[in-house]
Each structure stands twice: as structure tokens, then as C-alpha cells.
Amino acid sequence: MNTKLALNFMFSCLLWWVIIVFFYKYIKIFLIRLAKWIAKISNWYNHSSLQERTGTFELILIASSHVIFCLLLIHVFSLNLQVLGLFKINISSIIYGAVLGVGEMYLSSLLCLFAIRLMQTFQYQNAPNNIEGWSVLAKAGWIRHHFHTVNLIPIIPAYLVVLLQLASEEVIFRGVLFNLFLPYGFFAAFFISLILFAYMQIFLMPSIKSCIFPVIGAITMGVFHGYLYFKTGELVPLIIAHFSFFIIALA
């Protein structure tokens, strides 16, 4: 391996780490503060509690910021939507994607069961005993926005907002990152998209124990989606798989 290529690789890794920490940590904190301010001022859905209203505003702001961030990245790194594979649409592969998300959900739930069992045996002083306590831990953190929106808004616009966020996430981590790191080899692109996708889940979580569940889901999703994107070059079935994963998680 050339020294120049290795230096380029190191520099690009550091740059992406900085970009993702900046967007997913600091801009999200700013947006959450803004959502709180909006929820106090506005009269929209005044009959419900302030928590639910802030949650919905947070998710709407975050989804719109995701779309803007995604488009900005594509513009800066001079990529087309055709290169990323957004316009390769087959009906059969969309059906395959919907089934794939269901399977990923249950595989990650198997691994989560293993994590729960490990915590109950080796660190039982810090772990809850009941299923209620585990469900509280699993449903803490950023996923509360999704629960609040699904409870408050009617179903179709709520899931549309969720889909916008998921689609832009998929484009960032599978489309942009994978295409930019492919000249350094398949394994570099695969592992960097996987590690950054798992690292992104940790921000804005109350504790490490509640980080376990989204990180395991992200690792299972990252492995299979990275492999399938390398093989087929289609992004739409992966977006639908991500969406069906979230439908089961929110139901």
C-alpha cells in the first residue's frame, strides 16, 4: 500500500468522524432546544401533553435537517443520485426488502435476548429484573420521538416523517459513505459504514444500558445492508427494509 493512499484514507476517516459527531450530536442538541421552544409557543395539538408535542416537533425538525444534510453531502462530494442507485427500482426487489427488514428485526431481538441474559447473570446489580424495566430501557433515548409522533399525529403523515429520516440515513451511510470509501477496498468501505452507523446510535442516550439495543440493531442491519449494496447496487429495497424494521419496532 502506498503511503499517500494510506494518508488519504486516515484523513478521510477523521473527516467523516468529525462530520458525523458534529451533525448527530451538536446540531441535534440545538434542534431539540428549538423544538422545546416551539412547543411552548405554538397552539398546535394543545390538548396533549408537552412531552408528546416536543417529541413530534423534534422528529419533524430532525427529519428535515437530515434531508438538507444529505443533499448537501451529495452536492459537496459531487455525486449523482443515479450513481448512488436511487433510481434502480424493481418491484420484486422491493418485496424482498420488506421481508428482509422483518428478518433483521427478529435476528437483532435474538441478540438482544442474549445481551439481556448476560446482564442478568454478570451485572445483576445494575440491571432490571422485570420485563417492564427492560422495556423502559429499550424505549428510552432518541426512539421516544418516534413513539410520540406515532401516538399524536394520524398514522400516514407520522410514518411519512419517519420514512424521510430513515431514507436519508440510508443514503448517507450506505450510498455516500460506501461510494466514497470503495477506492480503498471493499472491506474498508464495509467496516467504516458499519462502525459509524453503530457509533451514531450512542449520541443523546441516557445510559449505556439503553444503548445496547439500537447498537445491536445497527450492527445486524449494517452487515447485511453493506453486503447487499455491494452486490446489487440498489438503495430502494434497503430503505424499505429499514422502514419495515421500524414499523415492527414502533408497533
Place this chain on the structure above:
Amino acid sequence: MTYLHLIPQAETYGVTILAIFSLASFTIARRFHLSRGSGGHIDFVKVNLIVKSLIVLYGLLLIPMQNLFSLKFSTEFVACLAGIVLGIFYIRIEKKIIRYFARNEKTKNKQKQYMLKASKVHVIKARSLGLSNNNFFRRHNSLSNQQKNVFDYAELCKIKLMHLLLIAILEEIIFRGYLTYITLNISLNIYNEIIVLIFIAFLFAFSHASYSWPQIASKFIFGIMALFVFMCFGTLTSAISSHLYLNAIAYKHLQQNRKTFKPQAI
């Protein structure tokens, strides 16, 4: 496999979906079992059998059965005998592992005493933080942990021998047949293949999650042993015969200790 050429990229998606569903077959069955539709009236074993048979039928479209069995009588007869010998050898190992884990029961008693004290502390702490919306608990509040234990105990009395033997065959076809075939067909290094196969054996062990830790550990060893025998002979009959022997002895053991048996629920 003519019709697969009509659908673009049917094999890549189909093989990955088969791999995911066969690894996650335990949790899918668990989900159907705990849902309101079943209502606790159907055995967990019966649900498991239905889910695994559907996965095997889906796998027949992609991977033909001729690749998993060598259709000569002589090799299959030898493999069957070797599988039964492996089953007898495995049960001795399992007894040793259970005896080893039984030494450390003093720590378990400490754990139980701690659990009784701090059972509801975490939920109260979460409610004080404002995390609990009543909508989040709607599904899990229906049954307490003790009631689920009772249901599991009642179900274990209802298990039939035929279902256990059928599940043994289906599990071997899924975990040893399909998954090894898929991993060997993907172009990987030898070391990466070994890592993937050990991970599959580990997930096979953890699909018995409702049992205690020593049984999970011994199932991991059984997974590796069955895989080794399958790779040596090239047929699944070796693995299937050992699994059949093992399940038959488990049924006998369950009938003997029906009154003293207490399953752990998660």
C-alpha cells in the same frame, strides 16, 4: 432453477433472507407464541415446528436437497452409526458441564436475594424521570413473570415425542445444512469461514434461550461437533441421527422429572 433467472438479483436477496430467517427462527416462533392470537393455547414446540417447516420449504427453492445428502447407502449407514456414537459421547460431556456449573450455585442464591429486594426499583426510578407513558406498557403488563413461568411449565407437560423428533430433523437441515452451504458458497478466506461457522453454532446454542446456562454452553459444543461430523461424512444423516437420539433422551428425562422441573423465563 430456471425461474430465478427471470427475476433480477433473486439469488442474492433470496439467500440473505434465508440466512436471516433461519438464524432468527427462534424469536419469530417466540413472537407468534406470545402474541394475542395464540393466547397461550398452542405449544411453543408446535409453533416452532410450523415456523421451521416453512423456512425449510422456502429453502428448497434455492438449495436443492441433493447437495446435503450423499445418496449412497453405505456412507449413510456408517454416518448414522457415527451420529449415534456422537450422541452418546455428547451426553457424558453435558453431564460434566452441568456438574461444573452446579458448584457455583452459591452466587446464584445471592443474586436471587438481591432480585427480591430490588425488583421494582428501576421501574419507579424511570417513572420519576417521566419516561413511562402508559402506551409503552400496554402489551407487557398483561402477564407477570410468575404467570409466564406457570404457562411454560404447563406447556412442557403437553409436549409430544413426535414433535420433538420432527424438530430435530428440521433444525439440522436449517443450521447444519442450509447455513453451512451458504457460508461455503460465499467467497471468503478459510479463517473467516471458520469464524462465521462458529458464530452460527453460537446462535444455534442461544436459540435454546429459555433453558439454563449450562445447557446453552453444552449446545454450543454440540453444534461444533455436529458440524465437524457433517463436514467429515458429507451427509446430514450423521447430524440428524445424533440430534434424534439426544431429543429422545431429553423427552425421557423430562417425563421422569416432570414434578421437580422449573424452567427459567426471561
